[in-house]
Amino acid sequence: MKVLKTEKLSKNFNDIKVLEEINLYVNKGEFVSVIGPSGCGKSTLFKLITGLIKEYEGEVFVEGTESRSYKSPIAYMPQKDLLLPWRTLYENASLPLEVSRKSRESFKERIMPLIKEFGLEGFEDCYPGELSGGMRQRGALLRTFLIESDLMLLDEPFGALDAITRMDMQEWLLEIWRKHNHSILFITHDIDEALFLSDRLYVMTGRPGSIDLEIKVNEPRPRRREVLFGEKYMEHKRNILKVLKK
Known part of the structure; x- marks a missing residue:
């Protein structure tokens, strides 16, 4: 079952064409990445999908x-991460439940097990300014996770993190994804990140953004970092770079 599908999706801002005939899909339970140069319309694509545009x-x-x-x-x-600085981690996580008008009596039962699962136990009463970058991203992902949606759109969630924290967060995200079986569309600029995380990935050209290449990553899961140095992965990288350098 396809939880997301776009057909000939195009977008202009005044006389500037940002996206041109984007055709992509995400199957239920699939992890799909979109990689492309800055300014190619990746974030605009997400805003179209969510209805913000x-x-x-x-x-x-x-x-x-x-x-x-x-x-x-x-x-x-x-x-x-857009965590509200005047709200604690717990209070930030509760926002989707407040918006959906869930009873406040149910908040703790819903949130606290996930705070533990997301590695944030003991920090629920901390404010965003008291958290590390990785913990803030976990908190933002927790808040996103609490939105009742099978489809999750993640726009470069690890882009601002240092390399070691970023790798830790990638592996953690895969664990959460495997356990809960969400369908993920993930934007990144990082080729290794896209290949390591994804079942499939789409490579976009510069503006106007269009999809030039689709890659199926057939490595079994769970994956080891060593696969990124394998010949198949190196071939994928060369093909991706050809598109990105156009």
Whole structure:
């Protein structure tokens, strides 16, 4: 089952064409990445999918429903964590439940097991300024996770982290994904990150952004970092670089 599908999706801002005929899909339970140069329209693509931008050409289907008619929320984490500095980690995590008007009596039962699972136990009463970069990203992902949506859109969630923390977060995200079987569309600039995380990935050209290459990553899971140095992965990297350098 395809939880997301776009057909000939295009977007202009005034006279500037940002996206041109984007055709992609995400199957249920699949991890799909989009990689491309800065300014190619990746973040705009997410805003079209979530309905933050409503005017476009082409079609977007979420769980088989055209996006303009899709009523349920879509879990979307932008590039910055956007944790509210005046709210504790627990209070930030509770925002999706507040918006969906869940009873406050149910918050603790829903949030606290996930705080432990996300490696944040003991920090629930801390404010964002008291947390490390990696912990802030976990908190933002926790808040995104609490949106009742099978489809998760993650826009470069690890882009601001140092290399070691970034690798730790990648492996942690895969554990969470395997356990809960969400369907993920993930934006990144990092070729190794895309190859390590994904079942499939799409490579976009510079503006106007269009999909030039689709790669299926057939390595079994769980994956070891060593696969990134294998000949198949090196071939994928060479093919991706050819598109990115166009």
